[in-house]
Amino acid sequence: MPKKGQIIRVKRQPQRTCVGCKQVEGKRTLIRVVRRPDGIVEVDPTGRKAGRGAYVHQSLDCIEQAIASNALSRSLKANIGEEVISELRNLASSEDSEET
Numbered sequence: 001m002p003k004k005g006q007i008i009r010v011k012r013q014p015q016r017t018c019v020g021c022k023q024v025e026g027k028r029t030l031i032r033v034v035r036r037p038d039g040i041v042e043v044d045p046t047g048r049k050a051g052r053g054a055y056v057h058q059s060l061d062c063i064e065q066a067i068a069s070n071a072l073s074r075s076l077k078a079n080i081g082e083e084v085i086s087e088l089r090n091l092a093s094s095e096d097s098e099e100t
């Protein structure tokens with residue numbers, strides 16, 4: 001085990017793969033979906049919930065693709081509920097007009 005006090009060499013943005021389009025992105029442009037330790041899957045806008053996470057762009061294209069291909073449920077190894085899907089769609093459509 002490494003001890004505390006070691007020099008951290010490189011500061012890196014956490015990189016995550018969108019389960020829809022498979023592009024690797026900095027974490028902040030992606031929505032996190034988490035499978036909690038109790039097996040419930042939910043959207044995690046804060047990105048801080050405990051559990052296994054999967055990431056998808058905040059874009060309807062990526063979300064629909066992730067759902068259609070089952071990439072999201074495969075990545076989380078859990079079923080994605082209708083509520084989660086509609087929440088993702090809401091998040092995507094609420095951000096559609098924003099320029100990046």
Ligand SMILES: [Zn+2]
Nearest residue numbers: 018021057062
């Ligand atoms: Zn994507």
